[in-house]
Amino acid sequence: MTRTADEGAEGLRMDGVELQADTPRERLDRLLARRLPDLSRSRLKALIEAGQVRIGGRTMTDAAHRVNVGDVVALVVPEPEDPTPQGEDIPLAIVHEDEALIVIDKPAGLVVHPAAGNWTGTLVNALIAHCGDSLSGIGGVRRPGIVHRLDKDTSGLLVVAKTDRAHASLSAQFADHGRTGPLERAYVAFAWGVPARASFTIDAALDRDPRAREKIAVRPSGRDAVTHVTVEEPLAGGLASRVTCRLETGRTHQIRVHMAHVGHPLLGDATYGSGFRTKAAKLPAPAREALDALGRQALHAAILGFEHPITGQTMRFESPLPADLARLAEALRGA
Incomplete structure (x- = not known):
């Protein structure tokens, strides 16, 4: 395995990796996960689907592709994107809003907060554009105001805190489960x-x-x-x-x-x-x-x-x- 990489406090940062397969008919995602433990499986899968993996000069986008012994697998890992989400003009179905909170009717397909493979186009990006600086900061820069989540492909109601006081109260209620x-x-x-x-x-x-x-x-x-x-x-x-x-x-x-x-x-x-x-x-x-x-x-x-x-x-x-x-x-x- 060869690397062009910088090892830093944030973990492995690579411009590119080449490795040779050594196990018959192993799945591509499992091979990469086994040989590159510094990268999570979700991150590797996202890189495969984004066309960042090549085998014998061919771009591979199927994580389940079976790799032959001796195949040379080349992986390109882009520089990490800015972890601080930015506001984006994404329509919101607002059911209720006041100075403390906002209730959203989330459509299917909308990711709630940024994460690997979904750094933009999320509900958080839409909320930042709509609410400005009024969202609660308790959840951190990637999850401002987020008290609970819905899966990407689950639709429906979700409440977001606009103040730290509201966030603390709503979080306690969700922890108590009613x-x-x-x-x-x-x-x-x-x-x-x-x-x-x-x-x-x-x-x-x-x-x-x-x-x-x-x-x-x-x-x-x-x-x-x-x-x-x-x-x-x-x-x-x-x-x-x-x-x-x-x-x-x-x-x-x-x-x-x-x-x-x-x-x-x-x-x-x-x-x-x-x-x-x-x-x-x-x-x-x-x-x-x-x-x-x-x-x-x-x-x-x-x-x-x-x-x-x-x-x-x-x-x-x-x-x-x-x-x-x-x-x-x-x-x-x-x-």
Whole structure:
């Protein structure tokens, strides 16, 4: 392996790396992760998808590409981008705003805060442009005002703090998970199959999947995670159902992992429901087309309630299904 690099306090900084594969048919992303432990797997995957890896002079953008023994893999690592997010003119669906906080109805596809592979075009960039310097600084320069998150491809309601006082109060409410206060979070989801019980609770600890660090898995050694599920209606002759999920904890990918854990992964969830893709072929054409057009997990943060950090008033907001999920629901009902 050869490098043109500077080793600094911030870790490995490379203009370029060349290495020779030494294991038969190893995945490209795993080879790079094994040979370059200074770079995270998510960072390596982003570099591959950005066209920064070449094998034998050919640009490779598939992280799952199998590398042959003796292949020379060349990786270019650009200089780190400025970690301080800048304001960008990105439209916001503002549900409520006052001097202490702002409630946003986030569209699917919008990343909440900058991170590797998404340094721009995030909700934080939009908030900085809209709010100026009024956002709370407790979350740091990359997450100003961010109290909780939604996955990139999950739509729905999210509250952001505009002052440090509001941030502290809202953070405490989310940490309490509504046990002693009015915090309420409810999600509408469309799941494969119809659960046997009309309402039930999933209590299963979650942690990083040791086999795939970008995923979350049910693991006894993980952090407590509790989801309360209510079946609202069976759909498509029992092939699917609409459910409401209420969070008692707020772990990464919690609803998606929990629903997959009980055998009812969310429609459109390529990460945790890939084994159910064949079920889509059983759907009537309109429902199948609506699911194909969705291109994301069928999950929407529909209800958000909390105590206003200044007035003490209980605030509760509801968001209707966005157009893509509304089309899916209509198609499933007609199936």
